[in-house]
Amino acid sequence: MSIAITTQFICFTVLSLVVIIGALGVVLLESIVYSAFLLGGVFMSVAGLYLLLNASFVAAAQVLVYVGAVNVLIIFAIMLVNKKEDLKPINDIKSRRVISTSICLTLLSLLIRVDLTNVWSLSSPQNSIGEESTIRIGEHLFSDYLLPFEVASVLLLMAMIGAIVLARRDVMSKDISTGLPVDQELIEKSSEPLLTNKN
Amino acid sequence: MEYGLDLEYSFNEFLKGFGLSSEIAHIIWLPLPMLLVLVAAVVGVLVTVWLERKISAAAQQRIGPEYAGALGVLQPIADGLKLLVKEDIIPAKADGILFTAGPILVLVPVILSWLIVPFGQNLLISNVGIGIFLWIALSSIQPIGLLMSGYASNNKYSLLGGLRAAAQSISYEIPLALSVLAIVLMTNSLSTVDIVNQQSGAGILSWNIWRQPVGFIVFWICALAECERLPFDLPEAEEELVAGYQTEYAGMKFALFYLGSYINLILSALLVSILYLGGWGFPIPVELIAKFLNLPINAPSIQVFTASIGIVMTVLKAYLLVFIAILLRWTTPRVRIDQLLDLGWKFLLPISLANLLITAGLKLAFPQFFGG
Numbered sequence: 001m002s003i004a005i006t007t008q009f010i011c012f013t014v015l016s017l018v019v020i021i022g023a024l025g026v027v028l029l030e031s032i033v034y035s036a037f038l039l040g041g042v043f044m045s046v047a048g049l050y051l052l053l054n055a056s057f058v059a060a061a062q063v064l065v066y067v068g069a070v071n072v073l074i075i076f077a078i079m080l081v082n083k084k085e086d087l088k089p090i091n092d093i094k095s096r097r098v099i100s101t102s103i104c105l106t107l108l109s110l111l112i113r114v115d116l117t118n119v120w121s122l123s124s125p126q127n128s129i130g131e132e133s134t135i136r137i138g139e140h141l142f143s144d145y146l147l148p149f150e151v152a153s154v155l156l157l158m159a160m161i162g163a164i165v166l167a168r169r170d171v172m173s174k175d176i177s178t179g180l181p182v183d184q185e186l187i188e189k190s191s192e193p194l195l196t197n198k199n
Numbered sequence: 200m201e202y203g204l205d206l207e208y209s210f211n212e213f214l215k216g217f218g219l220s221s222e223i224a225h226i227i228w229l230p231l232p233m234l235l236v237l238v239a240a241v242v243g244v245l246v247t248v249w250l251e252r253k254i255s256a257a258a259q260q261r262i263g264p265e266y267a268g269a270l271g272v273l274q275p276i277a278d279g280l281k282l283l284v285k286e287d288i289i290p291a292k293a294d295g296i297l298f299t300a301g302p303i304l305v306l307v308p309v310i311l312s313w314l315i316v317p318f319g320q321n322l323l324i325s326n327v328g329i330g331i332f333l334w335i336a337l338s339s340i341q342p343i344g345l346l347m348s349g350y351a352s353n354n355k356y357s358l359l360g361g362l363r364a365a366a367q368s369i370s371y372e373i374p375l376a377l378s379v380l381a382i383v384l385m386t387n388s389l390s391t392v393d394i395v396n397q398q399s400g401a402g403i404l405s406w407n408i409w410r411q412p413v414g415f416i417v418f419w420i421c422a423l424a425e426c427e428r429l430p431f432d433l434p435e436a437e438e439e440l441v442a443g444y445q446t447e448y449a450g451m452k453f454a455l456f457y458l459g460s461y462i463n464l465i466l467s468a469l470l471v472s473i474l475y476l477g478g479w480g481f482p483i484p485v486e487l488i489a490k491f492l493n494l495p496i497n498a499p500s501i502q503v504f505t506a507s508i509g510i511v512m513t514v515l516k517a518y519l520l521v522f523i524a525i526l527l528r529w530t531t532p533r534v535r536i537d538q539l540l541d542l543g544w545k546f547l548l549p550i551s552l553a554n555l556l557i558t559a560g561l562k563l564a565f566p567q568f569f570g571g
Contacts, residue, residue, distance in 0.1 A: 003223075003226065037297070057332070060335075068339025068340060068372070069369075071343065072342045072343060072346070076362065076365065079349075079350060080362070131328030134329065
């Protein structure tokens with residue numbers, strides 16, 4: 001085994017272990033903040049796996065989009081809404097667990113089937129394009145994948161407008177949560193009075 | 200490789216002369232440029248700290264550090280030693296793991312970004328194909344470190360400071376990336392070496408600053424905001440606010456933030472000089488001078504000479520920009536947080552979008568000037 005292949009193998013093992021252990025941590029840890037930071041770690045290691053596959057552009061995009069945008073937003077949301085709140089006990093917890101387990105198992109079997117049926121080996125090792133892949137991705141995005149690309153952008157726009165409408169309640173005449181008419185003068189007024197007049 | 204020094208090749212050939220295999224030679228070679236760049240970055244920080252002290256003193260009609268070495272040049276080393284031997288305090292109710300990981304996550308991406316800074320045709324650690332995009336991706340990791348250290352301090356001022364720093368960093372990343380995109384559009388490549396080579400045609404006249412004046416200004420403003428320099432140093436705001444996410448930090452962990460912000464400043468200055476000021480290019484093309492003096496451009500001695508001129512030019516341009524940043528810090532007032540976000544989202548973002556659109560249009564209309 002040459003040094004390059006050994007290095008690649010060690011990197012692959014470490015990255016896979018980080019992905020698996022990190023993902024388990026995301027699901028199993030009690031603290032939601034730890035889960036969010038671990039999720040960032042998992043995204044980073046997936047980017048590392050892309051790098052091992054010679055897809056440097058995809059790896060950088062993964063870091064930029066998933067770590068730099070998605071994960072930061074998740075952490076932001078957790079830190080802004082850090083409300084200590086006791087969750088209501090769920091009555092039919094057992095049946096829910098059965099349903100979610102069966103859904104997860106179905107998805108797992110689907111993935112296993114894809115793994116078994118797909119032909120993974122490349123027709124020839126010379127087919128890997130390496131640094132050329134940036135150009136190839138751009139060509140595909142603006143030719144045969146143009147419609148999904150544009151639809152995705154419209155989806156993001158819709159999500160953004162929805163978020164703005166939810167966040168800025170003054171654009172509506174009625175408060176969404178309470179149904180009371182909204183005071184249009186103060187944008188930053190909270191929907192409930194801070195000091196209730198008790199006498 | 201058309202021309203230029205290739206130290207890696209010569210080094211590997213030299214080691215092979217001792218009977219080592221090419222793989223071993225490569226492994227011995229690998230850490231050398233990394234160490235060199237790391238040392239260069241740290242020395243750059245020391246120089247910048249000294250400059251900051253001296254220039255701020257001059258701006259305020261003081262003398263500044265004077266006793267530590269000639270003209271106080273050893274003062275930054277004294278500062279560093281002080282931070283190094285200070286007690287490393289983790290507040291009692293802080294989250295120890297995250298508290299330690301935060302500063303590391305802020306510093307490491309900045310240092311990794313030095314991977315793509317070229318000081319000459321072959322004088323960089325790695326000419327990766329995604330080049331400048333790697334820097335944009337890496338700099339987007341930093342907000343996580345800021346949020347982490349703000350949260351782990353278990354202090355409401357730190358948490359709010361971390362959120363503000365992350366918000367600032369996120370909102371200025373977008374115009375930054377868009378102005379880089381305009382350059383990439385003109386170059387047809389993401390590689391930093393290609394970006395510099397594309398500007399090397401006619402010396403100072405072919406630098407990107409003449410073709411991208413708006414992009415240059417937007418990039419520089421955003422780079423200052425990303426480095427948390429005045430007028431955008433709201434996360435720290437030493438005279439006005441509690442020191443943001445750094446409040447609870449002391450000793451070496453604080454020094455990591457400090458080091459990170461200065462390395463980031465030098466990195467940003469280097470990248471501005473690479474993207475807009477012709478990188479290692481001399482204002483008059485070196486090839487022209489060599490032709491004028493009837494010197495062979497490929498002779499080894501001339502090669503060494505041009506390579507040293509390249510390094511000197513890159514560092515000179517970068518430090519000119521660092522000087523401007525320091526002067527800005529000591530002469531401009533600080534913006535408020537709402538002004539900061541307004542400037543980012545309502546002014547710089549539309550302007551950089553328009554700049555990108557106009558660049559694309561000009562590229563189609565005048566392909567010989569704006570890259571075909």
